[in-house]
Amino acid sequence: MSTATRRFPLTDWTVVVPVVALLALVFSWGRDLPGFAVGLVALCLGGAVLAAVHHAEVVAHRVGEPFGSLVLAVAVTVIEVALIVTLMADGGDKTASLARDTVFAAVMITCNGIVGLSLLVGALRNRVAVFNAEGSGAALATVATLAVLSLVLPTFTTSKPGPEFSTAQLTFAAVA
Incomplete structure (x- = not known):
């Protein structure tokens, strides 16, 4: 060298x-x-x-x-x-809601930003957008699971007022 x-x-x-x-x-x-x-x-x-x-x-x-x-x-x-x-x-x-807001932002960026931009660029380049359904399905399933766990589920729990998890629920979510 x-x-x-x-x-x-x-x-x-x-x-x-x-x-x-x-x-x-x-x-x-x-x-x-x-x-x-x-x-x-x-x-x-x-x-x-x-x-x-x-x-x-x-x-x-x-x-x-x-x-x-x-x-x-x-x-x-x-x-x-x-x-x-x-x-x-x-x-x-x-x-207190920063983690939940971050997950919401990740859902919006993934679903609207990345997927939408990929479909748009693919359609502009090749006229037909082709994508890997297995890979994109796995990514969207992960994002959907996180969204339900952190955005939807706390609204329906009754252990604490408002859309918040209790300590036991947070422990379960962390282990699961």
């Missing part, structure tokens, strides 16, 4: 950005920040998330299919759940 193509890992953005984000976290933890500092910390968080996804993508390429797709899916899911849990833990009662 020539020296022109050698990469030094300490100067790679995927190493530098998470370190900068960690420093931003350390210096901003528990403080009231002005608007520009909040924006800077949010930028650092976004960069750290992109670096984590990049690392997961590198691992996914090395592992190959089908495990590479699973590595990427698990990495993105862990990042998303961590962000939601962090927001819910810090927000108090105002964020």
Whole structure:
């Protein structure tokens, strides 16, 4: 390998950005920040998330299919759940419905955005949209199950007022 193509890992953005984000976290933890500092910390968080996804993508390429797709899916899911849990833990009662709202957003993005855009692009390119019914059926079944479990079912339970699960119901949903 020539020296022109050698990469030094300490100067790679995927190493530098998470370190900068960690420093931003350390210096901003528990403080009231002005608007520009909040924006800077949010930028650092976004960069750290992109670096984590990049690392997961590198691992996914090395592992190959089908495990590479699973590595990427698990990495993105862990990042998303961590962000939601962090927001819910810090927000108090105002964020009690954040997880439910997130599932609703995922349903809307999946059903309307991804499926609709895929059908539109397929029809524009080939005049007839062809899709893998097995794969899309499995994805939509998963989204429908999550939607019923988190959006519909809490409305009909009587253990707590309003569309909320009790602790026992949440434990069952987590295990199931």
